[in-house]
Amino acid sequence: MKLVDFTQDESLNRLRDRMGTDQFGQFELFDPELHLSWQDKQNLAKDWISINANRLHAGHEHALYFKNCPVVAKVGSELHFALCDDLKKQISQGLLADLPITTGTDKLSEAKTCPYCLHAVAYEGFDVYRHRHQEYNDKILKSFNLVKYLQERWI
């Protein structure tokens, strides 16, 4: 069977000309293992959803990702927005099987942000391991606003 080569099709090439493009375009096929469905996105924006901790990974700018989406995870009363050393340690030690995640920034108000996450994204020079920076770190921790930080990045 001979496959049609659409790059050689006269009428399609005329159409591309009229659209003013010399590119063929790209698209990514939806893969449920790698991409969030529309329904997943709706659910995550509305509430905390429990997922297996091993499904989390580090994405753009070290942010915490579930599939192709940045998320926030809650462990106890602490919020993680990066795949930080603390979260990695707890996952590798098997201390976290499932944990709740969300993209709904209105769900984040009552918990505190994990300082290791600030370190993981190198937020304003924050270094959780350098104790001579304690005063500076305390100042950053006090002024850091997770919702504002995420809203600037999640658009």
Ligand SMILES: [Zn+2]
């Ligand atoms: Zn963390």
